[in-house]
Amino acid sequence: MNNSTSSRPRSTVERVNANLTKRYAKERRFKRMGLGAIIISLMFLVLLFGSIISNGYGAFWQTYVQLEIHFEPEDLDPQGSRNPEVLSAADYGGLVKSTLRDMFPKVKKRKEKRKLYDLVSSGAAFQLREMVMSNPDLIGSTVQLWVPADDDVDMLIKGHIDRHKPESDRRVKDQQIAWVDALQREGKIEKRFNTTFFTAGDSREPELAGIHGALMGSVFTLLITLALSFPMGVAAAIYLEEFAPTNRFTDFIEVNINNLAAVPSIVFGLLGLAVFINFFGLPRSIPLVGGLVLTLMTLPTIIIASRAALKSVPPSIREAALGIGASRMQTVFHHVLPQALPGMLTGAIIGMAQALGETAPLLMIGMVAFIVDVPANMMDPATALPVQIYLWADSPERAFMERTSAAIMVLLAFLISMNMLAVLLRKKFEKR
Amino acid sequence: MQPNTQTVSSVTPLMVCTDIEPIAAHDNRKTVGEISVDNPRMSCRNVNVFYGEKQAINRVNLDIGRHEVIAMIGPSGCGKSTFLRCLNRMNDTIDSCRVTGEILLDNQNIYDKTLDVVPLRAQVGMVFQKPNPFPKSIYENVAYGPRIHGLSSSKSDLDIIVESSLHRAGLWNEVKDRLDQPGTGLSGGQQQRLCIARTIAVSPEVILMDEPCSALDPIATAKIEELIDELREEYTIAIVTHSMQQAARISQRTAYFHLGDLIEVGETNQIFTNPQHKLTEDYITGRFG
Numbered sequence: 001m002n003n004s005t006s007s008r009p010r011s012t013v014e015r016v017n018a019n020l021t022k023r024y025a026k027e028r029r030f031k032r033m034g035l036g037a038i039i040i041s042l043m044f045l046v047l048l049f050g051s052i053i054s055n056g057y058g059a060f061w062q063t064y065v066q067l068e069i070h071f072e073p074e075d076l077d078p079q080g081s082r083n084p085e086v087l088s089a090a091d092y093g094g095l096v097k098s099t100l101r102d103m104f105p106k107v108k109k110r111k112e113k114r115k116l117y118d119l120v121s122s123g124a125a126f127q128l129r130e131m132v133m134s135n136p137d138l139i140g141s142t143v144q145l146w147v148p149a150d151d152d153v154d155m156l157i158k159g160h161i162d163r164h165k166p167e168s169d170r171r172v173k174d175q176q177i178a179w180v181d182a183l184q185r186e187g188k189i190e191k192r193f194n195t196t197f198f199t200a201g202d203s204r205e206p207e208l209a210g211i212h213g214a215l216m217g218s219v220f221t222l223l224i225t226l227a228l229s230f231p232m233g234v235a236a237a238i239y240l241e242e243f244a245p246t247n248r249f250t251d252f253i254e255v256n257i258n259n260l261a262a263v264p265s266i267v268f269g270l271l272g273l274a275v276f277i278n279f280f281g282l283p284r285s286i287p288l289v290g291g292l293v294l295t296l297m298t299l300p301t302i303i304i305a306s307r308a309a310l311k312s313v314p315p316s317i318r319e320a321a322l323g324i325g326a327s328r329m330q331t332v333f334h335h336v337l338p339q340a341l342p343g344m345l346t347g348a349i350i351g352m353a354q355a356l357g358e359t360a361p362l363l364m365i366g367m368v369a370f371i372v373d374v375p376a377n378m379m380d381p382a383t384a385l386p387v388q389i390y391l392w393a394d395s396p397e398r399a400f401m402e403r404t405s406a407a408i409m410v411l412l413a414f415l416i417s418m419n420m421l422a423v424l425l426r427k428k429f430e431k432r
Numbered sequence: 433m434q435p436n437t438q439t440v441s442s443v444t445p446l447m448v449c450t451d452i453e454p455i456a457a458h459d460n461r462k463t464v465g466e467i468s469v470d471n472p473r474m475s476c477r478n479v480n481v482f483y484g485e486k487q488a489i490n491r492v493n494l495d496i497g498r499h500e501v502i503a504m505i506g507p508s509g510c511g512k513s514t515f516l517r518c519l520n521r522m523n524d525t526i527d528s529c530r531v532t533g534e535i536l537l538d539n540q541n542i543y544d545k546t547l548d549v550v551p552l553r554a555q556v557g558m559v560f561q562k563p564n565p566f567p568k569s570i571y572e573n574v575a576y577g578p579r580i581h582g583l584s585s586s587k588s589d590l591d592i593i594v595e596s597s598l599h600r601a602g603l604w605n606e607v608k609d610r611l612d613q614p615g616t617g618l619s620g621g622q623q624q625r626l627c628i629a630r631t632i633a634v635s636p637e638v639i640l641m642d643e644p645c646s647a648l649d650p651i652a653t654a655k656i657e658e659l660i661d662e663l664r665e666e667y668t669i670a671i672v673t674h675s676m677q678q679a680a681r682i683s684q685r686t687a688y689f690h691l692g693d694l695i696e697v698g699e700t701n702q703i704f705t706n707p708q709h710k711l712t713e714d715y716i717t718g719r720f721g
Contacts, residue, residue: 245527246527314564316560316562316564317564317566317567318525319522319525319558319560319564320560320564320565320566320627320630321566321576322522322525322553323520323522323553323557323558323559323560323631324553324554324557324558324576324577324580324630324631324633324634325550325551325553325554325577325580325581325634326550326576326580327550330580334576334580335566338567339567
C-alpha cells in the first residue's frame with residue numbers, strides 16, 4: 001500500500017507543494033543573511049562614529065584662564081607716542097608673565113617660574129598685542145581677560161592626564177596641578193567653546209591650532225576640481241557616447257579611461273609634480289595644483305559614470321527627436337542630457353567625494369606643508385582636510401589626538417553636506 | 433501567374449521569419465504588381481540595405497503616391513521596418529547600416545551626399561511602434577518641432593500650431609486643460625496620438641508609421657485608424673503593420689515583403705482578395721507568418 005502511493009505519479013500541485021517549504025526556507029535564509037550583513041555593517045558604522053565623536057567632541061571646548069592684566073604704560077609705550085611700531089614690538093610675553101607672578105607671589109625660583117609660565121598658552125601674548133594694536137587706549141587700564149590655557153593644562157582639566165601617576169611620568173607637574181586647582185577654586189579656569197578651532201590655521205600649539213586653513217584649502221581645491229572635471233568629463237562622455245564613431249581608436253580610448261580609473265592616486269600626484277610644478281613652474285602647495293591633480297584623478301570616474309548615464313537613456317527618446325528633424329546636437333542637449341543629468345551628478349559626486357578624501361597625491365605636490373595662514377585664494381599655500389588629519393595624527397601631543405578626531409568630524413560633515421546637495425540637485429532634475 | 437517557379441514550401445515557417453541568408457536564392461525575383469504610380473511623392477529604385485555583411489533589403493523598387501496610405505505587411509524580420517526607416521534616413525543612426533540605391537522625394541534623391549537630413553526629417557515625419565513622447569509637458573512635446581525648425585514667429589503663433597495639431601490628432605478635447613502636464617502621464621493611446629500630433633506639427637509631406645498600434649488596445653487602435661484616414665487628405669502615409677485587418681481597413685495600396693524582397697504590391701483590395709504571388713497568398717491566408 002505504502003509502496004504503491006509513493007510510486008504513483010503525483011500531480012503537478014503535489015510536486016510543487018512538496019518543494020514549497022524548501023523554497024520558502026531558502027528565501028528566509030537569504031533574507032536573514034542580508035539582514036545580518038546590514039546589522040554588522042551598521043554596528044561597525046556606529047563603532048566608527050562613536051569612537052570618533054567620543055574622542056573628538058572634547059576638541060570643541062578649550063580651557064581658558066582668567067588673567068587680570070594691567071597694561072603698564074611704562075613697559076609697553078614708555079614715550080607715550082602710541083606709535084604702532086613701538087606697540088607691536090613691546091614685550092607682551094613679559095606682561096603675561098608678570099601677571100602670572102602677581103597671581104602667585106610665592107613663586108620665586110627660576111625653575112618654578114618657568115613652570116608657572118607654562119600654564120598659559122604662548123598665544124596669550126599675541127592676543128594681548130592684537131588687543132592693544134586695535135585699541136591703544138587700553139594702555140594704562142586693567143582688564144579681566146580670558147586667555148587660552150596651555151594644552152597640558154587643558155588635558156588635565158579634561159581628565160586626560162592621570163594625577164595618580166608618578167610625577168616624572170606626567171607632563172603636568174605636582175606644583176602646576178596645585179596652581180591649576182587653586183585657579184579652579186577661584187573660578188579663574190573655565191572651559192569655553194573653542195572658536196579658535198574653527199577660525200585659525202594650523203599651529204604647533206594644539207590650543208592655537210584650527211581647521212579653518214585646511215577647510216579652505218579643501219574648498220578651493222574641490223572648487224577647481226569640480227569646475228574642471230565636471231564639464232570636461234561630461235563633454236568627453238557625450239562625445240564618446242553620442243558622436244564618436246566606433247573604431248579601434250575610440251576602443252583604445254575607452255580601455256585607457258577604464259585603466260586610468262584604477263591607477264593609484266599617488267601616481268597622479270607624481271604626474272602633477274612633474275607636469276604642473278616642474279614643467280609649468282606652478283608654485284608648490286597651492287590648491288590650484290591640488291585641484292588640477294585631483295581633476296586628473298576624478299575625470300575617469302566622471303566620464304565612466306556619465307557614459308553609463310547616457311547609455312541608460314532610452315533610444316526611443318533619441319529616435320523621437322531625430323524623427324522630427326532635431327539635429328544630433330539638439331537631440332543630445334534638449335532630450336538626452338536632461339535625462340542623463342541625475343546620473344551624471346551622481347557620478348560627479350562620487351568623484352568629488354573621492355577627491356575630498358584623497359591624501360596621497362597632495363603629499364606629492366607639497367600640500368602637506370605646515371601652513372599657519374588661512375589661504376585666501378587658490379594661489380596661497382594650503383593643506384587639505386585629509387592631509388591635516390594626517391599631520392595631526394602624527395603629532396605627539398595628546399591634545400592633537402582629539403583635534404584629529406574633530407578634524408575627521410569636520411571632514412565627514414563636509415562630505416555629508418556635499419552629498420545632501422547632490423541628492424537635492426538630483427531630485428530637482430528628476431522632477432522636470 | 434507565378435514568374436518564379438522556386439518553391440518555398442520546403443522552407444519551414446520558422447526559418448522564414450528569422451533567417452535572411454537565402455536572399456541570394458531570390459536574386460532574380462521580380463516584384464509582382466505595379467510598383468509605380470503617376471506623379472509619386474516618393475520613388476524608390478534598387479534600394480539595398482545591409483547590416484554589416486547581412487543584406488536586409490534586396491533591390492526594392494516602390495513608388496509612394498500622393499495622398500495615399502500605403503501599408504507594408506509581411507512576417508517579422510522581412511525588412512519592412514528597415515525599408516520604412518530608409519525613407520527618412522533613420523537608418524543613419526545605426527553604425528553598421530549601409531543603404532544603396534536611390535530614393536527620390538519630389539524628384540530629389542534623399543541619399544544624395546549633399547542632402548541634409550534635418551530638413552528631410554522635417555518633410556518626412558515618423559511615428560514609432562512604442563509611443564515615445566518626450567518627458568516634457570504635452571505642450572512642449574508638440575511645440576518642440578515647430579520651435580527647432582523656426583516655424584512660428586511668435587508665442588501665439590506657436591499656440592495656434594499646437595492647438596491645431598492636437599485637434600487634428602483628435603487629442604485636443606482630452607488634454608486642453610492640462611497642456612502643462614507631462615506627456616508621459618497620458619494613456620498609451622493618448623501618448624501615440626500625442627506623437628502623431630508632434631509629427632504633424634511640423635507639417636511634413638510624408639508620415640511614416642512603424643506599427644503605431646501594436647502597443648494599443650482596440651479602442652485606441654480604432655481612434656488612430658480613424659485619424660490616419662483623415663490625415664490622408666493632407667499627407668502621404670506609409671504604415672508598417674502586423675495586422676492584415678488594419679492594412680485592409682486603412683490603406684489604398686499594400687506591399688508585401690518577404691525576406692528582404694518586395695514580393696507583391698498592388699491595390700489593397702486586390703492584394704487581399706486576389707493575391708497574385710504564392711507567398712502573398714500563403715501569408716494572407718495565414719499559412720505562415
